Amino acid sequence: MSPEVAAYIPWVSGLSAVICGLFCLYPQYAKFAAGVCASAVGVGFVIAMGVWFSVPAEGFVNPEPLMRWIEVGRLEANYGVYLDGLTMIMLSVVTGIGMLVVIYAAGYMRGDPGYARFFAAVSIFIFAMTTVVMADNLVLLFLGWEGVGLASYLLIGHEYHRQAAVNAAKKAFIVNRIGDFGVLLGMFCIFDVFGTVRFEGFLPAASELLTGGNGSGLTGEAAVAFAQATEVLKQGGGWLLMAAPFGLMVGAFGKSAQLPLFVWLPDAMEGPTPVSALIHAATMVTSGVYVIARTMPLFELSPYALPTVAVIAGATAILGACIALAQYDLKRVFAYSTVSQLGYMFMGVAALSSTAGVFHLVSHAFFKALLFLTAGSVMHALAGQLDIRKISGLRHKMPVTFVLMGIGCAALAGLPVLTAGFWSKDLVLATTFDRAIATEGGTAFIYLMVGIVGVVTAFVTGYYCFRVWFRVFFGEERYEMGDHHHGGDDGHGDDHGEHGHAHEPHEMDWGMNGPLVVLAIGSVFAGLLLGPTHVVEHLIDKTSAEANALRVGDDATKYEKWVHNLMYAVSAVVAFASLALAFVLHGPWRKVEGDDPVRLKAPRVFGALNSKLWIDEVYAALIVYPVRVMGSVFYVVDAVIVDTVVRGIGVVPRLLGEGARPAQSGRLHGYGLGMALGVAAVVAVTFYAMNRGG
């Protein structure tokens, strides 16, 4: 299949969005929405697979864009696609995981009054997300970037009658605005320096600047961009080049929930669980990682950009993991886990290894989607109950979910050899230590510390995920049904009426468990298939996402072999140690029921982590409250000063009217006299004028 066909992938989902939107107007067809959406995403996946092998290693840009969009002066931003190994990996993840989640959601959302609306928004999401990963220029990427933000907003607020969901949706949208502002600034800087926003223009030019070449090897757009950049640098525009990656970084941190902009992601779990799995775990939140990998040469150009990313990534990873270990809400544990795992991905790209970041992105997409969807199954079975203090010993009631979540947890914890998380997390940590060895001074120290933090985080990660698994599925069988009647319950009686859904948890049907099995297989084998075989590496290393610093030598010399071997051993030990700790504290023979033994031992620490280190409260005090006060001040100014002036102006015509009012006596004679006087005046003026003229 010709690579150009890939340009149609978003539009298939776009069509599905329109059709599902129409189903909202004709509720009798709403039941077909899931099928339409799933097949549209599926078609996208098939196309992605079909063009996979025809995409050249160096990347492919369709010579004629699918659509003309913006051509103003030198700015050219059309709907064109840029395909390379990185894009293809992202496309497969987005459409593949997307398809599985949509199939799961078909069952999960059944009976929801907004059934068609849900799938319309999911289609919009797939449309925007595939646009992000295929865009051949930053402006189009930004269009998709805003599109996924919109879809995320719509889906978090899907149950818009609940205030919490509405607040969470607004929070996500507003926090992301900060990041988007950063992307815009970064884009402006890039355009200022290179005179183009097209990847095939400024990426090779940036690489050429990085290697100190004279641009003779460049052709076409890249040569023009390089010439302009050289000129700009000569005129002292170097700071623009240094600022650009920081702008993009802020955007990436906003979208991918890193410090200090991560606060929206845990709240985003107010959305339906499939949304949490697809958008807020597997795909959208990884777009920040994608953007950094995509513009890797720019990040390399600035000596401070990637170490900054590394510090933020390390801090976010450990913070997210620590908060996760003290949460009682099943979905919140996984939400903070996502924050923490995204930190790992950023660690990977910060260590110049797009391979490590993207590999962890892929394996995380599998196991985190799996974890969220199994959490959704538990929630579904227990009528919205998510508090792990109130759930225990469900393994007999939900054996399949039990096994599936176990696989997800194993992958998240990175149990050795047979899980995806093991291979990808290893690569991230090992490349971070590689970086520490390859650099010197402060940078080396930063990478070393970040790597150590990564290892500690791995331990915490293993502990918190097995804590949940043991709590929910082991021990005596005990559960309280939730009182949260999410939409899925209404129509549920039709399918499971005989089970007495409201009284007893039950296993999901295979329509919902089927996709989970596929995800579980991916969580297990994706690591083995992609890790030791270096598939991801081979896909990435010819593209512009591969860091120039790593372009020298072959695989054998690129990395310090012993670091990787050591890392495998350390990771294995850490994973088993965390499993053992979780087993002792929360395993089948645990001593404390309905609470957390850590809380009893160290109530202050646990309480602090449970309250998410009061970060939301700090933000409320530092940002939200001052903004509210400022808003009140503006309101008063508006009400007192502006309104008074406007009303004062409004009074003038009324006064004039009052003055002219007596003229309207209502008596016929008065009007007659007025007319007569008027005629007399006209005659007098005419007479005077004529006599003077004559």
Added chain:
Amino acid sequence: MQDTMINSLTFSHYFFTGAVLFVLGMIGFITRRNMIVMFLCTEMMFQGVVVTLAAAAALHGNITGQTFIIFVLTIAAAEAALALGLVILLFRRRQTLDAGAWSELSG
């Protein structure tokens, strides 16, 4: 004697007559309260205008003014029918012809 009188009439006499008719009508319109009388006064103002037009036509030696008179008279006739109808209507409402009875448009 009579011939002399007629021959000594100049155009200004005709214009003057027209003006007097018009002004009389206007004064009548403003001072009288009976609606029928007021209506008749407006007719008188019409006639003043018509006399002026005729005089002007004679002064200029063409028939433009007289053509105009035909139109004015036609319109005056139509208007008379309409106005009398209105007056009757108003009379039925208030059982009076006093124009002062109608002052709802007072500001």
